[in-house]
Amino acid sequence: MNKREENFNDDVLIEMTDEDGNVFYYTEEMIIPVDGENFALLIEYRNDKHCDDCDCGCEDDSDVIIAKIIVNENGKEEYIEPTDEEFERVQEAYEKLLDEEDE
Numbered sequence: 001m002n003k004r005e006e007n008f009n010d011d012v013l014i015e016m017t018d019e020d021g022n023v024f025y026y027t028e029e030m031i032i033p034v035d036g037e038n039f040a041l042l043i044e045y046r047n048d049k050h051c052d053d054c055d056c057g058c059e060d061d062s063d064v065i066i067a068k069i070i071v072n073e074n075g076k077e078e079y080i081e082p083t084d085e086e087f088e089r090v091q092e093a094y095e096k097l098l099d100e101e102d103e
Contacts, residue, residue: 013045016079026065032093038069039090040079066090 014026026042033039044063066087067079082090 014042014079016042024063026063029064031069032066032090032097034086034089034093037086039082039086040067040069041065041094042067042079066094 012028014028016024016026018024025045027045029041029043031038031040042065046062066082068082068086070078070080072078
């Protein structure tokens, strides 16, 4: 994965390209710090205007991913795929945050 950020309204639109060259767009929902490292909860960005005004449920189908934030050799932040162990730790931290919000 890689990223390119562009400001879009108040959100940062993140362009991710997979190993096959497919391009996807995400917005950063939140940063989850775990063991001194930062991970981003990214939600797929869709430019479907009808979703704002309908009950089609298409927003519920948005892709959600967790990405590790690193600083590359150029000093810029970059998103990479976390290891399975990192993913599990982030998932636990996220669930804990949700539990705290419910209290």
